[in-house]
Amino acid sequence: MKAIYSDRYVVDLKAHVFVTGKYRLVKEALTGSGIEIIEPQPPDWEDLKLVHTNDYLDDLKNYRVSERTVSSELPIEPEVIEASRLGAGGTLLTGLIALEERAGFHIGGGLHHAFPDHAEGFCFINDVAYALKKLLASGKIRRGVIIDCDLHQGNGNAFIFKEEPDVFTFSIHEEDIYPVKERSDLDIGLPPFTTDEEYLHLLAQALREILVQSFDLAVYIAGSDPYQGDRLGRFNLTISGLMARDRLVFESLSEKEIPVAIVMGGGYAERIEDTVQIHKNTALLAQEIFG
Ligand SMILES: [Zn+2]
Numbered sequence: 001m002k003a004i005y006s007d008r009y010v011v012d013l014k015a016h017v018f019v020t021g022k023y024r025l026v027k028e029a030l031t032g033s034g035i036e037i038i039e040p041q042p043p044d045w046e047d048l049k050l051v052h053t054n055d056y057l058d059d060l061k062n063y064r065v066s067e068r069t070v071s072s073e074l075p076i077e078p079e080v081i082e083a084s085r086l087g088a089g090g091t092l093l094t095g096l097i098a099l100e101e102r103a104g105f106h107i108g109g110g111l112h113h114a115f116p117d118h119a120e121g122f123c124f125i126n127d128v129a130y131a132l133k134k135l136l137a138s139g140k141i142r143r144g145v146i147i148d149c150d151l152h153q154g155n156g157n158a159f160i161f162k163e164e165p166d167v168f169t170f171s172i173h174e175e176d177i178y179p180v181k182e183r184s185d186l187d188i189g190l191p192p193f194t195t196d197e198e199y200l201h202l203l204a205q206a207l208r209e210i211l212v213q214s215f216d217l218a219v220y221i222a223g224s225d226p227y228q229g230d231r232l233g234r235f236n237l238t239i240s241g242l243m244a245r246d247r248l249v250f251e252s253l254s255e256k257e258i259p260v261a262i263v264m265g266g267g268y269a270e271r272i273e274d275t276v277q278i279h280k281n282t283a284l285l286a287q288e289i290f291g
Contacts (some may be wrong), residue, residue, distance in 0.1 A: 001208055001287040002036045002097050005029070005107040009078045017231060017268050018074065018122045020083070022275050025234070026107050026264070029280040035287055038097075040090035043130065047225045048088065051126050051160060053117040060085075060124060072119035084215060086110060086126040091127035092134050097260040103250075103290035105283045107290045110221045110265030112146075112154035113179055120179060128219050128263060129160045130136035134165055141216035145258075146170060147249055150223025150265035151177075151205070151233040153189070169191060170210055170227065172203055174233050176227075186210060192234035197243030199226070203245060207252040218258050220249055224266030225279035239278055246282045250289045262284040262286055 009023040027037060050056055059066045060081050068170070069076050087108045111123035128146060135141045146161075148154035148171040157180045161167040168185045175181075175189030176243035189203050224230070226237045226245075237245075253260050262282060269276035 001103055001105060001291060002038050002101065002104040003030060003095050003107050003283060004040050006035050006039055006084055006086055006090070009083050009108045010154065011083050013074065019272060022267060022272060022279070023107050025272065025276045026279045026283070029276050030283055032125040033284060033287065035283060037071055038093065040086055040093050042082070042086045042089045043092065046167040048125060048130060050137060051116060051129045059257045063275055068118045069124070069176055072124060074124070075124050076254070080126060081124060084203060087111065087206060088125050088127040088196065091131040091261065094263065095131045095135055095219070097150065097259040097288070098217060098261040101290070103260050103262065105270070105286055106128065106261065106263045109263030110150060110223065112148060112150065112157050112265065113152070114156045115159055121152070123156065124283045127158050128221065129157055131261065132219065135217065136166055142166065143209070143215050144168070144217045144219065145210060145215045146219050146220040147246060148172070149204060149226065149249070150221050151225035151230065152223070152266065153179055153181050153187065154184065154221065155179045155182040168213065168215070170206060172199070172206065174235060177233065185274070190235070194235045194237070194243065199235070199237055199241065200244055200248060204248055207248065211256050211258070215258050218253050218260045218262050220262045221265040222246060222262055222279070222282045224267030224275050226263070227267075227274060227278060229269045229274050231270060232266070239274065239281070242278050243281050243285065246285050254289055260290070
């Protein structure tokens with residue numbers, strides 16, 4: 001299997017809850033696994049118009065604080081914007097690799113809170129929406145599905161694809177926390193202290209329901225923030241529960257022969273080793289199942 005990564009994803013945000021060093025640590029943790037690391041290329045700014053508005057992209061290009069960018073929880077600085085743009089190229093490349101090799105793993109991506117015309121959370125450029133729009137526009141796929149298992153609802157993707165039958169959006173998340181919810185094609189909003197058992201039961205049911213339809217590609221947002229040791233959530237999911245989650249998603253897709261582009265999404269554990277372990281587990285399991 002191939003994994004997409006760039007050192008430029010690692011940006012010094014000081015004592016921020018979003019520790020971008022996790023990307024490098026995940027890459028290092030995969031050393032010796034046989035997973036090949038590939039460097040992404042940033043998309044042209046023009047190409048990002050598939051998802052984002054001209055005014056917003058102009059703000060980003062010029063690192064301008066505006067009503068559209070002030071909603072970000074990250075500073076609007078060149079390294080941050082460039083990392084976000086490069087990540088969009090990374091998710092597209094992950095999708096292209098998945099179409100050829102059944103799966104690809106992006107050590108980055110999953111910035112699912114970015115809207116067409118404004119930033120939100122830690123997300124400036126929506127890499128998932130960009131990759132899917134690009135693959136649809138180029139005829140590489142006809143239908144895609146987003147399986148969003150990050151702790152937070154994929155509100156940006158839900159909004160972007162709400163009128164588009166070509167992309168099915170599914171999000172399973174903690175209900176009563178950030179963000180303000182948009183409506184996905186299927187949402188499962190769960191209460192605090194949700195356990196492995198409850199989560200896996202509902203996820204299995206949802207996957208059965210969704211995968212009755214046919215898709216050419218799935219983007220799996222494998223956030224590690226549903227973990228019980230995460231600082232942003234209150235779920236009681238364990239590391240082995242999250243492995244069971246990944247296995248459920250991968251086996252369901254494999255059974256239907258749907259290729260999968262895996263992106264990391266969020267992860268803010270008290271112990272960064274836990275965040276790294278969870279993402280490493282996801283990558284190794286994908287390698288085991290998809291080769
Ligand atoms: Zn999240």
